Amino acid sequence: xxxxxxxxxxxxxxxxxxxxxxxxxxxxxxxxxxxxxxxxxxxxxxxxxxxxxxxxxxxxxxxxxxxxxxxxxxxxxxxxxxxxxxxxxxxxxxxxxxxxxxxxxxxxxxxxxxx
Amino acid sequence: xxxxxxxxxxxxxxxxxxxxxxxxxxxxxxxxxxxxxxxxxxxxxxxxxxxxxxxxxxxxxxxxxxxxxxxxxxxxxxxxxxxxxxxxxxxxxxxxxxxxxxxxxxxxxxxxxx
Numbered sequence: 211x212x213x214x215x216x217x218x219x220x221x222x223x224x225x226x227x228x229x230x231x232x233x234x235x236x237x238x239x240x241x242x243x244x245x246x247x248x249x250x251x252x253x254x255x256x257x258x259x260x261x262x263x264x265x266x267x268x269x270x271x272x273x274x275x276x277x278x279x280x281x282x283x284x285x286x287x288x289x290x291x292x293x294x295x296x297x298x299x300x301x302x303x304x305x306x307x308x309x310x311x312x313x314x315x316x317x318x319x320x321x322x323x324x325x
Numbered sequence: 326x327x328x329x330x331x332x333x334x335x336x337x338x339x340x341x342x343x344x345x346x347x348x349x350x351x352x353x354x355x356x357x358x359x360x361x362x363x364x365x366x367x368x369x370x371x372x373x374x375x376x377x378x379x380x381x382x383x384x385x386x387x388x389x390x391x392x393x394x395x396x397x398x399x400x401x402x403x404x405x406x407x408x409x410x411x412x413x414x415x416x417x418x419x420x421x422x423x424x425x426x427x428x429x430x431x432x433x434x435x436x437x438x439x
Contacts, residue, residue, distance in 0.1 A: 242426050253331075253418045253430035254369070299368060303426065311426050312359070315368045 212237060214302050216316025223323050229287040231319045233300035236281065240302040242311060245274065245285045248297045248318075257298075258285070290323045297321070328352050329421050331431035338409055339439055346404045346434045348419030354399040355421035359428060360392070363416045375402045409438040 216233045223229045233243075241262055246254035260267045260274045260283065267274045273286040287294055298319045303311035328351040338344050348358055356377050361369040373394050375381045381394035391413075393405040402421075406413055414437050420428040 244427070246430070251433070251435070253329075253420075253433045256327075256427065256429060259427065312371060312374065313369075313420075313428055318366075318368050320366075 214316045220320045229290045232284045239304045246299045327429040329431040335435040337437045344406045348402045350421040353423040358402040359420045361418045
């Protein structure tokens with residue numbers, strides 16, 4: 211019940227296209243859903259995050275869509291660029307408004323954007 | 326803002342020696358820091374949660390005597406891998422939270438035990 215399932219495992223998109231990564235969870239107590247971007251040999255960088263009181267959040271080319279009833283959330287990268295090629299992790303936590311919330315990570319998606 | 330540093334960025338050591346990794350929040354205070362381990366092409370595995378001034382909370386299966394964690398101040402946590410062995414070779418990443426549930430990650434430390 212603590213798992214976060216992420217798909218696809220890998221994704222190839224042409225430059226300018228839309229990259230879509232999906233995550234699903236079971237624990238309805240999760241209340242904070244961040245997405246992280248990780249380049250090889252580097253630590254994850256926070257991209258965008260959402261809480262369950264909204265269904266969508268957009269920051270630049272990155273959008274999170276959140277479906278509370280389906281217990282799913284997704285990351286959309288618009289106008290994908292070769293520089294977006296990286297591994298993306300979704301995550302979820304309970305008690306997300308405090309320091310104590312532990313992040314449960316998805317398995318990761320390796321995105322390759324072809325020029 | 327929200328910068329977390331780690332030192333060293335990589336370390337090579339002999340089997341049986343101990344290695345200390347530092348994690349610092351540079352521009353915010355973090356009452357809680359987290360330590361993760363990541364194997365190649367895999368997700369992050371939480372090892373322990375570190376609270377300033379108190380004992381760390383370890384995840385199931387993580388040896389607390391092997392991975393010593395100290396959170397001496399609101400901006401510094403250390404992870405010491407004691408009596409390191411080749412199977413401890415991994416990418417160790419810390420994160421810090423400024424108090425709103427957000428976690429900001431450090432750049433990671435690659436440990437190779439020969």
